[in-house]
Amino acid sequence: MAISATFDQLLRGGRVICPASGIDGIRDVAIRNGKIAAVQQDILPTSAKEVIDVTGKLVLPGLIDTHAHVYQYVTGRFGMNADMVGVQSGVTTLVDQGGPSCMTLPGFRHFVAEHAKSRVYAFLSAYLVGGLEGHYYPQLYSPEGVDIDASVKAATANLDIVRGIKAHAEIGGFARWGIRVIEMAAEIGRRADLPVYVHFGQLWGLPESGTNGEDVDTILERVIPLLREGDVLAHPFTRHPGGFVNREGEVHPVIQAALDRGLKVDVGHGSHFSYRLAKKALAAGIVPTTLGADIHGYNTHVPAPAGTPEQHEDDENHPFAGQAKFSLVQAMSSMMALGLTLEQVVPMVTSNPARMLGRADEIGALRIGGEADVSVIGERTGRFVLRDNENNEVVAERLLQPAFCLRAGARYDAVAPILPQAVAA
Template identity: 85%
Template sequence: MSVSASFDLLLRGGRVICPASGIDGAFDVAVRSGKIAAVQKDILPSSAKEVVDVAGQLVLPGLIDTHAHIYQYVSGRFGMNPDMVGVRSGVTALIDQGGPSCMTLPGFRHFIAEPAKSRVYAFLSAYLVGGLEGHYYPQLYSPEGVDIDATVKAARANPDIVRGIKAHAEIGGFARWGIRVIEMAAEIGRQADLPVYVHFGQLWGLPESGANGEDADTILTRVIPLLKEGDVLAHPFTRHPGGFINREGVVHPVIQAALDRGLRVDVGHGSHFSYRLAKMAIAGGIVPTTLGADIHGYNTHVPAPAGTPDQHEDEENHPFAGQAKFSLVQAMSSMMALGLSLEQVVPMVTANPAKMIARSDEIGALKVGMAADVSVLTQRPGRFVLRDNENTEVIADSLLQPAFCLRAGVRYDADASILPEAVAA
């Protein structure tokens, strides 16, 4: 170590992939005062106070999870500890999808966003109640539970955290109230000038009166015309009715037209994901823009918060039950097992999410002067079994696993209890 070392930390010898910079190759990454100081070949080790050998590993811009559930305790079993799914899983930035509402946003800021070591953003719920366990209490998500003016006001007043609006377009809601909630959510997005992230695929279940004449296969056709450029269609590979694949087993024809006019697609992996339907959608030309993990306390079997009602404990046949352990990096492996290349997947968790929330100058790139948010992954060759919630298995010929990340230059090892172990084929 040189007494006059000009860098605090040097990541040396890895494969650096930064889609925003057009970089893919053997480079060293130097950090000074929590910021990227250099991305070059063959930086002298003596120029840094600390050198970390990352030869054989992938060095990426800090990963961004576009679908997180981190309003811990407030959103019941859904709410995860932000740093468990964030920096302790190799992910430096999280976008909570619909946890806080205009009423509960101050608590989200004070108790979640500010204390977290991970970067935290949110898509504000279109509903006053926010991301409560709505599958138990769907009556809270009616049009009467939406206040357009209050939600727009909260979004405009909190641009550092609120980067979009979250809503649901699913058969249970349509059977109860028709399309009105989505019309209101789209209006919030227009007035706040923010993207609207729309959940597709059945979520709340049907009322006792049944579908009330609604058809899940028509929801996309009716909702997409309400949306604008930059809005996000979520869960394209859902195993539930109302997704991108209709009952005839083909991609809805409205999807390509939506993409052509600038709408985006987020995987929202989690417990909705189906390899069977994903193969159909990808074969039909659907390549997602972003890759949200959609990890929550139901699909990771995290112990319930104290005081959670007993009804929440019965998970044997729960619609959200799924992987006991999961991560955004595992979701990356999932996409690659479906035939997408590493070079296609990396933008889904770096440059594209940063663009989605209009923060490309802040995150999603390894550029000199930006905060040193860096994710280091190991790519293990071999044959590994990946399984979805339909118990469909695919074989991956390599597996990505997080090693550690830097958040503003501070190192966090990937030691989260939810990280899955490799299962050899």
């Protein structure tokens, strides 16, 4: 009589790195009923219905992208398809940064979070209009466009998907309205007891009247005292004024003090990212906590299907013109090319973001009995050119590329059209 298999799937022979569990070595990962059933050496292949040979690959807890823009259609040309950025790019969990607001959250829940194959959370926009194309319509982002009570109510009533608040601290906003909008966002975070994720670096451009006496290099030191332990400083390596590196080329002295009192740093890579400035911040000991990719419709190009209008007719005119293709895994390669080790980078996309979201008991680990969210990553060695939006280049000797992921045990191959191709040096 045939003996039925114990497991549904077996990922066999890969290098398993799970910071939350302290595992780093060759292991097999067994899946049963969409859950992690075993992580150990030399599980019998005959014990599984399907054996997947992942020899030579990295097997990681499902990757978590802490900075996504996936409120498709509603946020104009910003919003990407969630599964293109998520499971089709080897990423199992996405955090939309500021797409939905207290007004538009029901649509985000119904049309994005509930329909995506990827797991989707959101940091609720502090602004009533959410993540519309604010660089075109900055007047929508004034203090009059913030409703503290409504935002707190929406956030606390939807804690299953709302895990933080998104705000902006940049010179265009300060020149128009001063610090008031950030004060309001910080109050929303305090009252909802959720982390506040703050964008630094120029975004909306200056009004016709100029800076109105505002100094971009004072924004950080004015905003940080409003924030609490667990709040997040985003875009540390931005090429725009107002980031961690000031106009004199020095890392702002308030940053280390902020980290010492429990604030966190998210890369928010995207088209803001500067290898030149990242090198300075890393040399000063500023190592990010989490690594959000910040992929949106302005820094990627997705070929339009035959017979449909081009998706980005005015790409050359938009303010964030950037690389044609990108992914969270490519952002991991960026950080390694800058000198961080793989062992430093993996927690930035697994255990650290799980803690940031208050979901460390559910995601970010290969935990026995937990949902089988697993990312399988290939690794190439050689010399590969990576380029930022300032046309700075770094050469990566190790290039990571997603192979596939499991989301609750279901397999999704990395077939997203936004995935970049390797360019040899």
